[in-house]
Amino acid sequence: MITNELYGLLQCPTCHSRALYVLDDGVHCASCATVYPLREGYLDLMPRGMHYDYVSKYVTDETELAEELDYRELAPPLLAAGVRDRALRRLLRFRPTDIVLDNGCGTAKHAVWNADQVHLMVGSDPATLFADRAVAEVALAQADSRSLPFAEGTFDKAFAIDILEHFPLEVIDAYLAETARVLRPGGRMLAFSNTREMSPIQPIINLSRRLGRLFVRAGLYDFSREARRKSDHIKALETWEDVVAAFERAGLRPVKVVFWNSLFTTFVEHVVMKLGEAVLGRTAKKPSQPPPQAAKDPSADPYLASLATQTTPEGTAREIRARQRVRSHLRPGSPVYRALMVITLVMELDLWLFGWMRCGSYFIVVEKPR
Structure with a gap:
């Protein structure tokens, strides 16, 4: 969603000028003559003529x-x-007057889920894997976090969910410095990420992982999709001291931390959810004589559409089928929705009961000094 208000936040990501004007074909910089095209539902605001050693797999393998x-x-x-x-x-305590940046938004799901809580929600990511609702409801920019296309002091709040673990240290420093630059004095940022530190209750947590491995060996499910998603995790911030030091280098002061010791979460993710996916993701039996329409259109069944090509591993295809089938029953108030909400609240007990206990996964809130 491209709004007039988004235009008012911008600066040129290539030369950093604010001398921008908008024509039918995009945003023009009067200083360096760069044109940033209007795409379907978002602005292409990637810096031009810049070479970076690190490029996310979500860009290279989009x-x-x-x-x-x-x-x-x-x-x-x-x-x-x-x-x-x-x-x-x-x-982060969103307010109706806030202008908020989801920096590295991915599908922009968190931006969508919170857009109604704030005045303007902006999502920024170098990859354009934006959900359909995000394109319709969130001000989106294709942008590189090392050269954000926003003016200094533009945002009241910012957040980064599952971002920092992907970056080498020099990219983390650039990312945090740019996020700090676009925050107003007194503005706050939340980051969720993880270090290499183990939880004090890791031996108990690992019981669920061992149970999950037994089911994997039995062929009931696998973690291929999860492994693929985490395959580029670098975790350059290896300890909590590294995390605090990185934010302080960017001029951001830590004000709150909650650790996620995933006792209940691991059991849900490694056992409950995966067993559910194994059941719900089973392929329907093919009829001996398929109807003519099905023969002509192999994607007629929306639940089996992901099997139309052979490029997706079976474990991943099974997980996608299960998620699609559950999603069709997730109306608020439905039995499936209520059951999953109860499980969500059980998982959240990890924060309430063990959030004081230092471990690898953390939520940190930081503030830009006034």
């Missing part, structure tokens, strides 16, 4: 990942994503 991520349709904020979103709202 076409390949588009099918695997099943990103176009959003479910409600439930399970682990729901825990993250509830913590985001609770810790």
Whole structure:
């Protein structure tokens, strides 16, 4: 969604000028003559003529990942994503007057889920795997976080969910410095990420992982999609001291931290959810004589559409089928929705009961000094 208000936040990401004007073909910079095209539902605001050593796999492999991520349709904020979103709202305390940046938004699901809480929600990402609702409801920019296309002091709040673990240290520093630049004095940022530190209750948490591995060996499910999603995790911030030091280098002062010791979460993700996916993701038996329409249109069944090509591993295809089938029953108030909300609240107990206990996964709120 491109709005006039978004235009008012911009600066040229190539030369940093604010001398911009808008024509039918896009945003023009009067200083360096760069044209930033208008795309379908977002602005292409990538810096021109810049070379970066690090490029995210979500940019280099965007076409390949588009099918695997099943990103176009959003479910409600439930399970682990729901825990993250509830913590985001609770810790960042959105206000109706806030202008907020989801920096590295991915599908922009958290931006969509919170757009009605603020005055303007902006999503920024170098990849364009934006959900359909995000394109319709959020001001979106294709942009690189090392050279954000926004003026200094533009945003009241910003957040980064599952971002920092992907970056090498020099990119983290650039990302945080740019985020700090576009925050107003007194503005706050929330980040959720993880270090390499183990939880004090890790041996108990690992019981669920071992149970999950037994089911994997039995052939009931696998973690291929999860492994693919995490394959580029670098975790350059290896300890909590590294995290605090990185934010302080960017001039951001830590004000609140909650750790996520995933005792209940691991059991849900490694056992409950995966067993559910194994059942719900089973392929329907093919009839001995398929109807003529099905023979002509192999994607007629929306639940089996992901099997139309052979590029998706079976474990991933099964997980996508399960998610699509559950999603069709996720109307607020439906039995499936209520059951998943109860599971979400159980997972959230990890924050309430163990959030004081230092471990790898963390929510941190930082503030830009006035």
